[in-house]
Amino acid sequence: MHVDADGLIGTVGEAPYQDEFCPVLKAVRFRLVGDAGSLVHSIYVYGSVAAGCAIPGRSDLDLSLILNTPPSMNERALLERIRQETESDHPVVSKIDFDIGSLGDFASPDAGMAWRYWLKHHCRCIEGEDLASGIVPFAPSKALALAVNDDFSTVLGQYVTLLREEPPARTSQRLVREASRKVVRATNILRLETDRDWPATLEDHAERFCRLFPEQAREMRYFLEQAHEPVAEPADFTRRLRLFKAWMETVIRNDTPSSQ
DSSP, X not given: OOBOTTSOBOOOOOOOOOGGGHHHHXXXXXXXHHHHTTTEEEEEEESHHHHTOOOTTTOXXXXXXXXXXXXXXXXXXXXXXXXXXXXXXXXXXXOEEEEEEEHXXXXXXXXXXHHHHHHHHHXXXXXXXXXXXXXXXXXXXXXXXXXXXXXXXXXXXXHHHHHHTOOOHHHHHHHHHHHHHHHHHHGGGGOOTTOOOOOOSHHHHHHHHHHHOGGGHHHHHHHHHHHHSOOOOHHHHHHHHHHHHHHHHHHHHHTOSOOO
């Protein structure tokens, strides 16, 4: 996201949705409202579909669901069934993802900052009360970067575990792509307290990281490549992912702007 003249982070904007993706947006909204209407408070789209730059057959459909209450196991199973069936019916998207939270998460002192930032700056409401409308735009800060990415170690560890299970090639490629994107974006937590920029694209994140940590530029280029074209052999990828994760954890513990 760009930073405006007042030092505030920009939003995703309101570009028209691409015609190719309107049917799947309509379908997933219809299913969620029809089959889980009492559970769902509001539905948001983010990512390339929200920005109006998705590629048919290649891009994911990313949705954030704010629920009225935390879901039960049965309710999670219902949402997963809706996700899978809609994904199967609409090959225009490579995958449908649900990022699930509740009104309690949105309001909480801990997780709420990340959710409020996410809805305000990355999401567009397609159903229900738009919670983002009452949120003041955020300014760049290290605290915000930490709130958004504080789960990076856990999430990357989960990707390592999943890839070690030797999934089918298509699943493996998806996991490599997702893990690489998480790595690149998570590096924003290594920013300085005085930094006033805010990276928007994967390339923005990679560029600012390489300026701070030139000794890790080769690894960053590797993860950036895999984020776009996931062709890495899973065993080698997990090895490099584990090493980079450990390196990041060390830098964070030392709380220094450079590992030099």
